[in-house]
Amino acid sequence: MRSLWQWLLPTCVIAGANQAQANGWNMPVGVTDISRDIYGLHMTIFWVCVAIGLLVFGVMFYSLFRYRHSKGAKAAEFHEHTSVEVLWTAIPVLILVGMAVPATATLKNMYDTSEADLDVMIIGQQWRWRYEYLGEDVAFNSNMSTPWEQIRGEAARGEHYLLEVDEPLVLPINRKIRFLMTSDDVIHSWWVPDLAVKQDTIPGFINENWVQINEPGIYRGQCAELCGVNHGFMPIVVHAVEEDEFEIWLAERKEAAEQEAMGVDREWELDELMARGEPVYRAICASCHQAEGQGAPPAFPALANNAQLIDDLDWHIDRIVNGVSGTAMPAFRSTLNPVEIAAVVTYTRNAWGGDTGDAVQPASIAEKIVQ
Amino acid sequence: MAPKLPPQHPLQHSTTAAADGQADHAHHASPKGIMRWLLTTNHKEIGSLYLIFSLIMFFIGGIFALVVRAELFQPGLQLIEPEFFNQMTTMHGLIMVFAAVMPAFTGLANWMIPLQIGAPDMALPRLNNFSFWLLPVAFTLLLSTLFMPGGGPNFGWTFYAPLSTTYAPPSTTFFILALHIAGVSSILGAINIVATILNMRAPGMRMMDMPLFVWTWLITAFLLIAVMPVLAGVITMMLMDINFGTSFFDAAGGGDPVLFQHLFWFFGHPEVYIMILPAFGIVSAIIPTFARKRLFGYASMVYATAAIALLSFLVWAHHMFVVGLPLAAELFFMYSTMLIAVPTGVKVFNWVTTLFRGSISFEPPMLFALAFVVLFTIGGFSGLMLAIAPADFQYHDTYFVVAHFHYVLVPGAIFAIMAGVYYWLPKWTGHYPHERLAQCHFWCSIVGVNLTFFPMHFAGLAGMPRRIPDYALQFADFNLVSSIGAFFFGISQLIFVLVIVLCVRGGRKAPAQAWEGAEDLEWSVPSPAPLHTFETPPVFHRSHHGD
Amino acid sequence: MSGGSYYVPTTSWWPILGSLALGVMMVGAGVKLVYDTGALLMLLGVVSIIGVMGLWFRDVVRESMGGLYDSQMDRSFRWGMGWFIFSELMFFAAFFGALFYVRTFAIPWLGGEGEKGVSALLWPDFVAHWPLLSPPDASVLGPDQVFSPWQLPLVNTLILVTSSITLTVAHEALKLDERITCRNWLAGTVLLGCCFIIIQGVEYYEAYNHYGITLEAGIFGATFFILTGFHGVHVIIGTIILACILVRICKGHFSTDHHFGFEASCWYWHFVDVVWVGLFIFVYVL
Numbered sequence A: 001m002r003s004l005w006q007w008l009l010p011t012c013v014i015a016g017a018n019q020a021q022a023n024g025w026n027m028p029v030g031v032t033d034i035s036r037d038i039y040g041l042h043m044t045i046f047w048v049c050v051a052i053g054l055l056v057f058g059v060m061f062y063s064l065f066r067y068r069h070s071k072g073a074k075a076a077e078f079h080e081h082t083s084v085e086v087l088w089t090a091i092p093v094l095i096l097v098g099m100a101v102p103a104t105a106t107l108k109n110m111y112d113t114s115e116a117d118l119d120v121m122i123i124g125q126q127w128r129w130r131y132e133y134l135g136e137d138v139a140f141n142s143n144m145s146t147p148w149e150q151i152r153g154e155a156a157r158g159e160h161y162l163l164e165v166d167e168p169l170v171l172p173i174n175r176k177i178r179f180l181m182t183s184d185d186v187i188h189s190w191w192v193p194d195l196a197v198k199q200d201t202i203p204g205f206i207n208e209n210w211v212q213i214n215e216p217g218i219y220r221g222q223c224a225e226l227c228g229v230n231h232g233f234m235p236i237v238v239h240a241v242e243e244d245e246f247e248i249w250l251a252e253r254k255e256a257a258e259q260e261a262m263g264v265d266r267e268w269e270l271d272e273l274m275a276r277g278e279p280v281y282r283a284i285c286a287s288c289h290q291a292e293g294q295g296a297p298p299a300f301p302a303l304a305n306n307a308q309l310i311d312d313l314d315w316h317i318d319r320i321v322n323g324v325s326g327t328a329m330p331a332f333r334s335t336l337n338p339v340e341i342a343a344v345v346t347y348t349r350n351a352w353g354g355d356t357g358d359a360v361q362p363a364s365i366a367e368k369i370v371q
Numbered sequence B: 001m002a003p004k005l006p007p008q009h010p011l012q013h014s015t016t017a018a019a020d021g022q023a024d025h026a027h028h029a030s031p032k033g034i035m036r037w038l039l040t041t042n043h044k045e046i047g048s049l050y051l052i053f054s055l056i057m058f059f060i061g062g063i064f065a066l067v068v069r070a071e072l073f074q075p076g077l078q079l080i081e082p083e084f085f086n087q088m089t090t091m092h093g094l095i096m097v098f099a100a101v102m103p104a105f106t107g108l109a110n111w112m113i114p115l116q117i118g119a120p121d122m123a124l125p126r127l128n129n130f131s132f133w134l135l136p137v138a139f140t141l142l143l144s145t146l147f148m149p150g151g152g153p154n155f156g157w158t159f160y161a162p163l164s165t166t167y168a169p170p171s172t173t174f175f176i177l178a179l180h181i182a183g184v185s186s187i188l189g190a191i192n193i194v195a196t197i198l199n200m201r202a203p204g205m206r207m208m209d210m211p212l213f214v215w216t217w218l219i220t221a222f223l224l225i226a227v228m229p230v231l232a233g234v235i236t237m238m239l240m241d242i243n244f245g246t247s248f249f250d251a252a253g254g255g256d257p258v259l260f261q262h263l264f265w266f267f268g269h270p271e272v273y274i275m276i277l278p279a280f281g282i283v284s285a286i287i288p289t290f291a292r293k294r295l296f297g298y299a300s301m302v303y304a305t306a307a308i309a310l311l312s313f314l315v316w317a318h319h320m321f322v323v324g325l326p327l328a329a330e331l332f333f334m335y336s337t338m339l340i341a342v343p344t345g346v347k348v349f350n351w352v353t354t355l356f357r358g359s360i361s362f363e364p365p366m367l368f369a370l371a372f373v374v375l376f377t378i379g380g381f382s383g384l385m386l387a388i389a390p391a392d393f394q395y396h397d398t399y400f401v402v403a404h405f406h407y408v409l410v411p412g413a414i415f416a417i418m419a420g421v422y423y424w425l426p427k428w429t430g431h432y433p434h435e436r437l438a439q440c441h442f443w444c445s446i447v448g449v450n451l452t453f454f455p456m457h458f459a460g461l462a463g464m465p466r467r468i469p470d471y472a473l474q475f476a477d478f479n480l481v482s483s484i485g486a487f488f489f490g491i492s493q494l495i496f497v498l499v500i501v502l503c504v505r506g507g508r509k510a511p512a513q514a515w516e517g518a519e520d521l522e523w524s525v526p527s528p529a530p531l532h533t534f535e536t537p538p539v540f541h542r543s544h545h546g547d
Numbered sequence C: 001m002s003g004g005s006y007y008v009p010t011t012s013w014w015p016i017l018g019s020l021a022l023g024v025m026m027v028g029a030g031v032k033l034v035y036d037t038g039a040l041l042m043l044l045g046v047v048s049i050i051g052v053m054g055l056w057f058r059d060v061v062r063e064s065m066g067g068l069y070d071s072q073m074d075r076s077f078r079w080g081m082g083w084f085i086f087s088e089l090m091f092f093a094a095f096f097g098a099l100f101y102v103r104t105f106a107i108p109w110l111g112g113e114g115e116k117g118v119s120a121l122l123w124p125d126f127v128a129h130w131p132l133l134s135p136p137d138a139s140v141l142g143p144d145q146v147f148s149p150w151q152l153p154l155v156n157t158l159i160l161v162t163s164s165i166t167l168t169v170a171h172e173a174l175k176l177d178e179r180i181t182c183r184n185w186l187a188g189t190v191l192l193g194c195c196f197i198i199i200q201g202v203e204y205y206e207a208y209n210h211y212g213i214t215l216e217a218g219i220f221g222a223t224f225f226i227l228t229g230f231h232g233v234h235v236i237i238g239t240i241i242l243a244c245i246l247v248r249i250c251k252g253h254f255s256t257d258h259h260f261g262f263e264a265s266c267w268y269w270h271f272v273d274v275v276w277v278g279l280f281i282f283v284y285v286l
Ligand code: HEA
Pocket: A049, A052, A056, A092, A093, A095, A096, B158, B272, B273, B275, B276, B318, B319, B337, B338, B340, B341, B342, B344, B345, B346, B348, B376, B377, B378, B379, B380, B381, B382, B383, B384, B386, B387, B388, B392, B395, B396, B397, B401, B404, B405, B408, B409, B412, B413
């Protein structure tokens, strides 16, 4: 009988925990050594608390049933007992020390960002992530790709509703990757549960963190610090791939970046610019200035039928290249390339009935950026 | 110069606050009736004002929470825009913390501390009324920001810079000024309470004879005086950054957004203990009464409270484990936070031991107090889990945190306030609260609270961030249950109001000592307590505490 | 403890009027800051606050003179004033804390030192240095130069320290019932307070016009003005309080053993003095 219990209890507990795990009721175990350590810590503390809870509530409910006034219980007289009180001060201290030791070890490990194979800069922006592979000349923005029709309930919701992006962060497995994290505007927090990385991005400062992913896969997360209206719509997708696959991907991206850079030197047609500008506008500008450029005054000015914008091209370009300091309007000097800026400026000057016919050339933008 | 003496106490005041409330109702707000409430210096009337104010604000804050829960009922945006959602979350947090829980405890302090220590009134009665009337002014201003151009505060109750400075709506300046007024109110109220406790005890009552509610409030008031000015300081810096071009929280000028968080949480963490220590005091009064047994470990309760308060100054950065603190800071704040479990544990063990071999009955105050012990402890356990810094990298800013703090605040602080109200209603009104209705309120609340907040643990662990108006599909079930629970809990609170109204108007008459096992001084004055009590100080006999 | 004579005032208009006045002032200030109008409303608020405070204190003085306050009431006032000063101390502590934090952590990090030194990647040209003359971002103009502590600030330190001494002399004189002496030394204290304020005004003028120290001048300007500014406001309030006490001395209020109004003002003044010494050391010297 006793042995049955010895067998049954742990089995049930483990089965229960696994079940919870599979159903998404519990913290994910994750795919890094650190995430496993954290999961272990989490479960250990959880069970310690359960045990203490059972003990305390056990005594409490026993007393509530056993010593009822209605059943004629007479109250005892005792009201203090120094050694008991010392004991139940000392025992929790010991339990806590027991928890603190593994926690300290894990924490130290998490803080060791030395000897990384690859540095990735993660920049939070209202409301997208920007990834820069340092020393590799590869950088891109990653926007949520869930269409607003789904959010508004006008279309059926997909499987990865709110957790899908246009360009995921691609990382190699089995390599130590150091993250340098910062922000261009407010504080965001880059969080992927399976990687057990959650780190705030502080404007003007850089935080460090690192991962070494053990298994290839697609890992999803979200911004975890309130960062304004679209805080809930700022997901993260990490694509962890085999190392050689990563090298191929990286080479392709470099190639594409070079292509784009060459685009600066040639003359662009209006149609071409409009076609290039629309997706940029949708991905970047629409979150503030709205889909039809109508803005959301007083917070975000309208771009459609904006007289000043149409009259003064230089002013218009300056807004986008340098932003408006002290407001939410970011400087896009370093987050969009000259082609994209030229395209989006052209787009805002010609879409929504503002047919100025201006085709702003990337080369002229590149000049302004250098200044 | 011959000083003009103010008139003596008008005798017509010797009715009770409650009975007079009825008269008000009948005469329909004759100016005299209103004036009496506006100009009063009486601790009981001011206590009632605080309590009524806080109940109204609890409902307003609760309605904001219900708006949040209604939007989160299903995935997708249905009812409100994200912008408004953020305003609701923010206002809910601010109103509940600053306008519901804190004034409720101050109201109980006003009513009960003079009665429990045998004082004729609060030490500085006029200041007392000033502290109260600042609150309606402050919160009218705060709520009015919702109607200003650009909307109200939308940056969370923690208003982190630079979201709350550079990127904030214009109404933020008004939000800051409103918070300043509320802060002045808290500081002056706390000073008054400290002065009362230290100076107005009945002859013969030593510090270690004071009931625990008085002790916990003394320590709470100390916390208030120490940290509210820091809040005032940090919001002043915000005001300067917004309006005068300083760069406290802007790296471009050499400042640091994280500086804001350090200052905020230096206030914010003690603030959460401000919301729980008086609750400990109330529970420590109720459990011995209905177990008909002296509180176990009175002295250790006092020391534990003091230890919690002192430790609370050293743990603030546990809210900032993921902002990128240096490793040494991370470790220090993890250890200090974990230590708080020790004195809190002492309290829990003392309550349970008080029950052990008692003679227990289950009147409404006791039901709430017992639920407090269990559910607060559960909230404390999740707090301890959050304190483990590496694990907090996964928990932080998820619904697991929301679950934690609602467990310590709703079945913690709010249940304790309700327990206190049921416990002292006979003293205030002279009638017992309706037993059946009160029990109904209790059971509905227990079910509602757990239905609302328990699933949040799972949602958080499964990865749902807080402060989002829409969520991924795998969180749908948890949110559905939470939302149903929230509405159920909300509606149940109407029973509470009903019980109070009924109790003010009538009900079974209560004697001076309304509860069989109750021993503190307040039970020696008649029920309802006359407007003026202890005008001649009572002589305190060391009947129970100490030897 | 309680002798049964504790004075509990009856109804009073001042609390409710005071809170309304404060509300009017805050709304006025908000409208002024956000919409750049409404200065009159703010002024109305300020005037009514001063008015209410005047009337409230008039009542207190009358009650005190009427002998309504027993020794227990006196102790209530003492506790009240003591804890109030403690709260003021914590208010300044927030600003000192900010100063220490930026000097020991934020600025070195931005300049590339310490655990978050990688942050310097964002500010390649920035050199950490205190006083911070060139803030990390070139768009923020730092001060051109900072004050030497050994000129006006030192004079001000001497003035305030002296004023604490003169005030103590006045207090001792009151205890000995030498009212004329008391009056003279108190008047001297008020005068020193005024000198301090004037010198501080001169310094602010210099700061803005010759030193480039402004509110916008990066974190140096910000911490400089918030600390000295709030201190200055406290000196002004303290001077006004002492001036009122001076009037009361002239009117013959206070007795040798019963003069808490006088003592409370002394406490406040000494507190302001102590804060200045902290300022002198941490803002000017170090
Ligand atoms: C009344 C309010 C209250 C109370 C009492 C507490 C109590 C505690 N809280 Fe909580 N907390 C909040 C209100 C409160 N908290 C709020 C509002 C937030 C969120 C703010 C925001 O971001 O908006 C928060 C957030 C918060 C965080 C930050 C989480 C995050 O954002 O990542 C942390 C981290 O350490 C924490 C820890 C604790 C701890 C360790 C306690 C301890 O005091 C608990 C101690 C109690 C026990 C442990 C149970 C009883 C003890 C025993 C039975 C003894 C034996 C036990 C052991 C040895 C395990 N809290």
